[in-house]
Amino acid sequence: MTRAGWRLASFAVGALFIVVWQLLANAHVLSPVYLPGPDRTWNALLRGFASGALSDQLWQTVQRMLLGWLLASLVGVAIGAAIGLSAPARAYLGPTLEFMRPLPASAVIPLAIVFFGLSDAMVLGVIAFGAVWPTLLATVHGFAAVEPCLYDVSRALGLSRLAVIWKIALPSSLPDILGGMRLSLTVSLILAVVGEMLASRPGLGSGILVAARTFHSADLYAGVVLLGGLGYVTAQGLFALEARLLRWRRTAI
Amino acid sequence: MSRLRGLAFPVALLVMAQVAAMATHLQSYTLAAPSDALLAGMHAVADGSLLIATLQTLANAFGGLALGGVFGLIGGILLGSSAIADRLMEFSVEALRPIPSVALIPIAMLTFGFGFRMEIAIVAFAAFWPVLILTRNAVAGIDPALLDVARALRLRPFARTVKIVLPAALPRIFVGFRLAAGIALTVAVTVEVSTNPLGLGYGMILAEQSLHPDLMLAYLVWIGVLGWGLNFAIVHAQRRLFGRSALAGPS
Numbered sequence: 240m241t242r243a244g245w246r247l248a249s250f251a252v253g254a255l256f257i258v259v260w261q262l263l264a265n266a267h268v269l270s271p272v273y274l275p276g277p278d279r280t281w282n283a284l285l286r287g288f289a290s291g292a293l294s295d296q297l298w299q300t301v302q303r304m305l306l307g308w309l310l311a312s313l314v315g316v317a318i319g320a321a322i323g324l325s326a327p328a329r330a331y332l333g334p335t336l337e338f339m340r341p342l343p344a345s346a347v348i349p350l351a352i353v354f355f356g357l358s359d360a361m362v363l364g365v366i367a368f369g370a371v372w373p374t375l376l377a378t379v380h381g382f383a384a385v386e387p388c389l390y391d392v393s394r395a396l397g398l399s400r401l402a403v404i405w406k407i408a409l410p411s412s413l414p415d416i417l418g419g420m421r422l423s424l425t426v427s428l429i430l431a432v433v434g435e436m437l438a439s440r441p442g443l444g445s446g447i448l449v450a451a452r453t454f455h456s457a458d459l460y461a462g463v464v465l466l467g468g469l470g471y472v473t474a475q476g477l478f479a480l481e482a483r484l485l486r487w488r489r490t491a492i
Numbered sequence: 493m494s495r496l497r498g499l500a501f502p503v504a505l506l507v508m509a510q511v512a513a514m515a516t517h518l519q520s521y522t523l524a525a526p527s528d529a530l531l532a533g534m535h536a537v538a539d540g541s542l543l544i545a546t547l548q549t550l551a552n553a554f555g556g557l558a559l560g561g562v563f564g565l566i567g568g569i570l571l572g573s574s575a576i577a578d579r580l581m582e583f584s585v586e587a588l589r590p591i592p593s594v595a596l597i598p599i600a601m602l603t604f605g606f607g608f609r610m611e612i613a614i615v616a617f618a619a620f621w622p623v624l625i626l627t628r629n630a631v632a633g634i635d636p637a638l639l640d641v642a643r644a645l646r647l648r649p650f651a652r653t654v655k656i657v658l659p660a661a662l663p664r665i666f667v668g669f670r671l672a673a674g675i676a677l678t679v680a681v682t683v684e685v686s687t688n689p690l691g692l693g694y695g696m697i698l699a700e701q702s703l704h705p706d707l708m709l710a711y712l713v714w715i716g717v718l719g720w721g722l723n724f725a726i727v728h729a730q731r732r733l734f735g736r737s738a739l740a741g742p743s
Binding site: 245246253256274335337342350354437444451452467469470474 | 681
């Protein structure tokens with residue numbers, strides 16, 4: 240079978256799962272209060288977009304996620320570059336960074352609430368804090384792993400420090416940085432949803448929580464489907480960006 | 493020496509916070525001196541509340557890891573050993589995997605109510621994916637010569653899986669479990685902070701809402717130590733079991 244044929248077959252399997260979901264819902268395996276079928280979920284999606292409620296929530300969540308992610312990426316690359324370029328900084332700060340990395344980002348939410356209250360700034364701060372680690376650590380690693388010969392070349396050419404960073408260190412650590420930023424984006428979406436739930440800021444996170452508390456299961460599943468779609472689109476988008484920005488690597492090797 | 497230099501930064505930070513708190517005679521509902529956080533932490537240890545919360549969080553994290561890990565392992569072996577199954581499931585995996593685990597909080601809440609079942613279900617979903625993907629890649633990537641041996645020995649599929657495929661793929665499967673363990677703890681704390689009244693995450697929220705910043709900070713540091721310790725233990729076990737080479741791959 241051809242590649243497209245297999246792809247179609249895998250769509251068919253996906254459709255089969257949806258049919259099974261529909262049959263389970265129709266058979267009332269779980270009360271329809273808890274488990275809507277794909278038909279009701281689809282109707283809730285259409286209704287939500289027609290009234291604009293769902294599209295508003297989606298937009299709010301997307302904004303939060305992207306803003307937090309950009310903030311985290313800027314801070315992560317800047318601090319990561321500073322640490323990665325200097326061996327003493329790595330020796331003094333490295334262990335602290337290694338300690339912070341496995342810390343669940345949501346554990347700083349109570350602290351953020353204390354400082355910012357239940358506000359948009361709190362949610363943004365938590366997203367930025369949580370999403371900064373993958374990018375920061377990847378940048379440190381990327382900058383520390385630059386081929387030492389390249390630094391010798393730059394010295395021979397008499398490049399300024401800024402030129403060394405911009406022309407040599409940054410491009411050569413770009414694969415690491417982009418990999419870290421991809422992870423950061425996933426973390427951003429998760430923390431945007433959690434932050435909205437906790438602080439009751441408008442968005443898909445608070446939307447699905449309210450839907451669950453009021454037993455609007457169709458709206459709940461519609462929101463979850465939309466969040467899955469958002470996760471899929473952002474991940475694919477970043478893969479595409481990565482392939483585009485790293486085109487030079489394939490020809491260079 | 494290098495270890496001392498690594499300690500210098502956090503120690504300096506703590507000393508500065510302590511001096512600042514003492515110089516300003518800190519009386520606050522939002523901040524606490526490191527010494528007060530330490531005292532509050534020792535109180536929580538003494539009255540057993542920290543231990544109970546830790547056990548609850550770990551029960552949820554490991555319960556979810558076990559459940560999601562078993563399903564991920566079985567699914568990964570199936571997808572890894574059958575190219576047909578892998579291609580047929582491609583779209584379904586692609587469609588379900590990007591759903592953020594926290595999006596399932598309301599669904600689990602509606603289905604199970606609060607408690608262990610709800611949290612374990614969410615952790616299991618989150619832990620399932622890294623195990624599934626890394627097991628699939630590990631099984632699909634084992635040396636074809638080993639499969640020829642299995643064919644020559646006329647092993648049945650089950651014997652082939654248990655005696656040849658799993659041992660050969662184990663180091664890389666372990667990497668999947670290592671990633672999943674970190675995710676499991678993170679998701680467990682997240683569910684507790686956001687909704688479920690159990691464990692360390694809820695303890696932190698409770699301390700924050702009852703205006704005990706010292707206890708809240710103690711919980712935060714303890715969660716950090718727990719996450720770091722878990723990661724350290726698993727990396728250590730990995731090195732013991734499979735040697736240094738097994739540490740390659742995403743860390």
